[in-house]
Amino acid sequence: xxxxxxxxxxxxxxxxxxxxxxxxxxxxxxxxxxxxxxxxxxxxxxxxxxxxxxxxxxxxxxxxxxxxxxxxxxxxxxxxxxxxxxxxxxxxxxxxxxxxxxxxxxxxxxxxxxxxxxxxxxxxxxxxxxxxxxxxxxxxxxxxxxxxxxxxxxxxxxxxxxxxxxxxxxxxxxxxxxxxxxxxxxxxxxxxxxx
Amino acid sequence: xxxxxxxxxxxxxxxxxxxxxxxxxxxxxxxxxxxxxxxxxxxxxxxxxxxxxxxxxxxxxxxxxxxxxxxxxxxxxxxxxxxxxxxxxxxxxxxxxxxxxxxxxxxxxxxxxxxxxxxxxxxxxxxxxxxxxxxxxxxxxxxxxxxxxxxxxxxxxxxxxxxxxxxxxxxxxxxxxxxxxxxxxxxxxxxxxxxxxxxxxxxxxxxxxxxxxxxxxxxxxxxxxxxxxxxxxxxxxxxxxxxxxxxxxxxxxxxx
Numbered sequence: 050x051x052x053x054x055x056x057x058x059x060x061x062x063x064x065x066x067x068x069x070x071x072x073x074x075x076x077x078x079x080x081x082x083x084x085x086x087x088x089x090x091x092x093x094x095x096x097x098x099x100x101x102x103x104x105x106x107x108x109x110x111x112x113x114x115x116x117x118x119x120x121x122x123x124x125x126x127x128x129x130x131x132x133x134x135x136x137x138x139x140x141x142x143x144x145x146x147x148x149x150x151x152x153x154x155x156x157x158x159x160x161x162x163x164x165x166x167x168x169x170x171x172x173x174x175x176x177x178x179x180x181x182x183x184x185x186x187x188x189x190x191x192x193x194x195x196x197x198x199x200x201x202x203x204x205x206x207x208x209x210x211x212x213x214x215x216x217x218x219x220x221x222x223x224x225x226x227x228x229x230x231x232x233x234x235x236x237x238x239x240x241x242x243x244x
Numbered sequence: 245x246x247x248x249x250x251x252x253x254x255x256x257x258x259x260x261x262x263x264x265x266x267x268x269x270x271x272x273x274x275x276x277x278x279x280x281x282x283x284x285x286x287x288x289x290x291x292x293x294x295x296x297x298x299x300x301x302x303x304x305x306x307x308x309x310x311x312x313x314x315x316x317x318x319x320x321x322x323x324x325x326x327x328x329x330x331x332x333x334x335x336x337x338x339x340x341x342x343x344x345x346x347x348x349x350x351x352x353x354x355x356x357x358x359x360x361x362x363x364x365x366x367x368x369x370x371x372x373x374x375x376x377x378x379x380x381x382x383x384x385x386x387x388x389x390x391x392x393x394x395x396x397x398x399x400x401x402x403x404x405x406x407x408x409x410x411x412x413x414x415x416x417x418x419x420x421x422x423x424x425x426x427x428x429x430x431x432x433x434x435x436x437x438x439x440x441x442x443x444x445x446x447x448x449x450x451x452x453x454x455x456x457x458x459x460x461x462x463x464x465x466x467x468x469x470x471x472x473x474x475x476x477x478x479x480x481x482x483x484x485x486x487x488x489x490x491x492x493x494x495x496x497x498x499x500x
Contacts, residue, residue, distance in 0.1 A: 062339070063342070067318060158442075164413070164467075231500045
């Protein structure tokens, strides 16, 4: 059973639709026991960090997520929330990845949010077994996770290189939206589903 | 490198596409879902659906369409037309759209932009700005509403800046001078807006040739370009357009 964590984040339906196109069914849930007994967990995310953390705390899900041992896919905000702290709303996050989440600097003449299709490079790890470097993925975000030992792919936006994805133990996290990234995104999702 | 986006626009009435579409390989040429899937397979980067009837009776048909599109395609899409308040937005996003666009309603009630971006995030709030040349405006362009029929006396650049401040995540900029002419995008208007705000601008109106796209990206500083009939009537083929832009040094996503 694939649990898709429900915590008020937007566009969960895209994730469920993408799973169903690949022949899988996701269970949208905020029930601790269902999440704890799932074979895989997807943590989607479009939204704002501090209100998302409040929702997760109110539902008692922070520790549940931190302790999971099954393959886990965090998407966009669902990746950023797995870090220790976000500059968005000065928010303490779940803390699986020891990293901050920073705001793209403004006033450099480039546009925030970083929105649209961008290439990934230096990709490694389970998600990319069928995805070549320089593949385009769809991004929408105003905050980014700097490069660290946990970066499993890198993207550059106007001179700033950041983590397009992270991997640590069972946690696979993407800044881009695989469910919105056409055929290449489906290959990433498929790799996760086949772990 | 961030790619420049190519966005086909589908006008929808009662759940079906309008403006004759002559794709021979479509089972049902009027099916918005089939057309969306076809564009997605051709390598479109995003899609925009404009509900041109947008009546209350039509609401459920549109929601159903959004749901079917979301089930079928794996690229982002925006829905516009007749969105007046939070409830409309919630309904459309819940059905699976990634963004909504608002136009006249935002001019009449600018606070709507802030309300929507706070609740749903600015990434899903697209301000559709229709502009027309008017030399009495500081920027040279005036904002118009109701499909171009009504002037507002508001400078288009001023409105774009205001919308950005209020929390719009993107601007879909349509030139009413260029729209329907096929004589090229309004490059000057696009540059004036795009180079003076810090959210992405989608240029719309006037696309006739592949060179028009090149020009609006290079000279107009557009982040994305939208067109309808040149794609629907197969005058421009999306893979060919992307190849052409790439050869001209413009970053585009090739393949799908």
